[in-house]
Amino acid sequence: MQSNNSHNALHSTICRLPTELLCQIFLYCMPEDEEWTPGPDPSLAPMLLTTICRRWRDVAVDIPSLWRKLRLEVGDSDWQKKAFCYESYLKRSQGRQSLTLEIRDEDWTVPRSLLQPYVHQISNLSIELFPGVDSCPVVAADFGGLQELSVHNYGTAEAIANSVAQLPPNVHSLKLTNVWLTKRELSGFNPLAWASLTSLEIMVEELNLIPCLLRLCPNLSSLTMIGNFTGEIETSEILEHTKLQSLHLDEASDVDTRENASRIFELFDAVTLPNLREVKVCNIGRWPHEEFKELLERSQCPLERLTFDGFVIRKKEELAEYVTLLPLLKIAMYPHY
Template sequence: MQAIEMTTANSKANILDMIDALQNIALVSAYNNVHSLQLACSQVTIPDLETPYSSFPNTDQSIHQDHISAIINERQKQLDAVLHEISGMETVVDGLKNLHQQLVEKKDRITQSMNMHKRFGSALWRLPTEVLSQIFYHCLPKDRILWFSPSSREAPMLLTEVCRGWREVAVGIPGLWRRLYMQVNNSDWQEVAFCYDSWLKRSRGCRLSLQLNCDADDSIKLRSLVQPYINQITSLCIYFFSDMVQPELLLINLPAFQELKIRNFQDFPSVPQYISRMPSTLRSLDVSGLWFNLEHLSSFDPVWANLTNIGIDIYQLNEFLHLLQLCPNLSSLTVYVRRRFDRTMTLEPFTHSEIRYIRFS
């Protein structure tokens, strides 16, 4: 315990001594773990300032200018002394505040370190990386079907902000970064593109499933962004919101492509030609919302033979049967027929050996 007794008696308190003592105590406190600082201040004595001229106006006494000048000079000296004391005291107070701030920061750092080391005593921190990885998979949002956006309020981005250890584990799990929602934002595209690229790099060769929202010339920017990862893309869901989009930039040269979903396609006549160019690896095709007739279906060859899952809207029932014949390996079909069943239509018996699921409207 360090103690300083600061005594201000009349107008002769030695402020400089107090400052030196305070600095010494700060030094001792920093190196010797002093737990408290006690400042005992005696009460300041107010001097008697009464003079024969204190009552104003004073008509009973004659005023001597020499006496008045002497009094004023004395008061000026007293005022200067008090101002000097106040200045010294403010220096002391500032020093105390600074010392207090340092001690608060020291306390906070000690508390932070203590809490960090306490966490290491928790069983959660002793979990093997493999177990923690499985927990992280279960943290992924469940309210979205497939794709995640780089939001700091949701996993996997949220997991990287908990602590350094969790960040290292999360960044080291490629499967957490294999699904991504991408949309061009012209206002800050450079920043958004950097964020998307950082996300995709963490996939480390893992198969990628992407949703792309395209408007105007967005396809150029998106193709440039995903080009380094083109061999990883196995699934694409593309929303087209303009007839100015260049779909060929997004639908060609995809060697590992397996799943395609198209929505809001503006240039319908070009759909069959792009689908017909899909690689033989394509297994799932969903073009619901676009109406297809028999001619359109026939133009998809040879893609049909490889498909195992289809979602499509057609005009007539006979096109539905034709579709089954075109797809010998089809196991799952979701189809909406625009026109009601025609009772005059003659249906020939047809057997499909692979179909397991049909949703028919």
């Protein structure tokens, strides 16, 4: 009897908590991993919070930030059962929505109709393509409010260019993982298709893509390229890009970089980057010292940080020359070779 009274007293106290305090408690109940976007799960917040009592439900439903991250599974056998939950999330977010589309089926008809009323409130979209999906059925241009877009290809999908050929005007960040676009595909894009981008992470099969990328993205401030830095850059003149501040180059080739030097020097010879502040290179083999030094002198850039990661062959005397040229430059090496 005493136990029941204690429980009732505790329940009564919790129910009387001010709404503002409940809101803070509910926010702390959300999954801790900021990078992970869960699907609707009755055993986890925020859905769990709506099952405790009527007041908690009313408070939880009225906190838009609880409902602003959603993982939607396209091709799930329980689609009809989950569709109601998906729509509840979209309605309750009342504004900016971070949406992850887990695509296991190319039939986009039903998900499109569900999302249509909310396309302008989805600001962050992550598309995950799983094995068995040959092409991406989602077109980024359909999401008018989009600001950040990521495409992760976990299978063998190839026909992806159409999905990113025209980005909405406010998209500033694009990340393409295991998505290999060709120069022919990029050259066919509208010249203004990627003009709003300030951050780009992309995989490349040849260096000759780089001039095309820089022309497509005149406002780019951060560029990460992962792939094979081979071949020659075909350009008749040095290309100047005035906005680029951060350049990250990661050689993904399986070749023995001790014997097959990366042709990164082709890039350093082909561009002028007057606003460059940070450079990071990873696993590129022999470091093209002379070409990089000429880039710095030609660009007259305020480089602040130079980072070597993985297997990069360089000499101490070369690094000393950079410090002489730029006294405030910080050089980091992981690991040391």
